[in-house]
Amino acid sequence: MLPFTIDQFLANLAAYNQAIWPVQLAAFGLGGCAVVLLLLRPRTAD
Numbered sequence: 001m002l003p004f005t006i007d008q009f010l011a012n013l014a015a016y017n018q019a020i021w022p023v024q025l026a027a028f029g030l031g032g033c034a035v036v037l038l039l040l041r042p043r044t045a046d
Contacts, residue, residue, distance in 0.1 A: 002009075017024075 004012075
C-alpha cells in the first residue's frame with residue numbers, strides 16, 4: 001500500500017522532469033563524449 005495515488009506519483013515525476021530538463025541534455029552530451037573517447041585510441045597506446 002502506497003501513501004499516495006498514481007496520479008500524485010506521475011505528477012511528481014512530471015514536475016521533476018520539467019525542473020531538470022537542461023541538465024539531462026548536458027548529461028547526454030557528456031555520455032556521448034565519453035563513448036567517443038573510449039572508441040578513439042591514440043597511436044601511442046598499447
